[in-house]
Amino acid sequence: MKTIAALTVLAGSAAAFAPASVSRVESPLSYAAELDSMTGVSAETGNKVFDPLGLSDYVPTDWARRAELSNGRSAMLATVGWIWPKVFGTFDSQDVTTTDPIDAILQADPQWWAQWIVICGVFETWKYKQELDGKSFLGGESPAVDYLKLWPEDAAAQEEMKLKELKNGRLAMVAIGGMIHGAIVSGHGFPYL
Numbered sequence: 001m002k003t004i005a006a007l008t009v010l011a012g013s014a015a016a017f018a019p020a021s022v023s024r025v026e027s028p029l030s031y032a033a034e035l036d037s038m039t040g041v042s043a044e045t046g047n048k049v050f051d052p053l054g055l056s057d058y059v060p061t062d063w064a065r066r067a068e069l070s071n072g073r074s075a076m077l078a079t080v081g082w083i084w085p086k087v088f089g090t091f092d093s094q095d096v097t098t099t100d101p102i103d104a105i106l107q108a109d110p111q112w113w114a115q116w117i118v119i120c121g122v123f124e125t126w127k128y129k130q131e132l133d134g135k136s137f138l139g140g141e142s143p144a145v146d147y148l149k150l151w152p153e154d155a156a157a158q159e160e161m162k163l164k165e166l167k168n169g170r171l172a173m174v175a176i177g178g179m180i181h182g183a184i185v186s187g188h189g190f191p192y193l
Helices: 002-015 033-037 061-088 101-107 110-132 155-186
Strands: none
Touching (some): 061 155, 101 155
């Protein structure tokens, strides 16, 4: 029985490397036209919109960009938070006694998670109110948060800053996904050795 299962798996994996017998016909995508002019269409995406699932047909492009930036910003913080305990150690705590992020999540007191959910809700409510007041988290308008005064006045420099944040966010989303899967596959946390 093991032999049959092994042969089935091997045959299936070998078929993955066989050339496709069906020829594909190039056709224009039916995505929203405003995607072509959005920041982020560059060499990494083949100088076209990266939308392999065709989600732009179902969601507004402004909402999709907001979600991408929000998730990218969260991923940038998560990558720092993933590596920080290994390099700098943890806070003095009686509950969490590990530097492995996945184990730390399981060791954390449920009260911490309740507080985290509340503080995230407070921040999201504040962001929403700032947007109602005309402030922006996407750039191009008066920024809602710019304590260090890093937002440039020049339009070209603003576009460059938006592109940098978008690319760093995309990289961080891939990185944190790799870190999580690396920890699960290897059985221990960063640096996975």
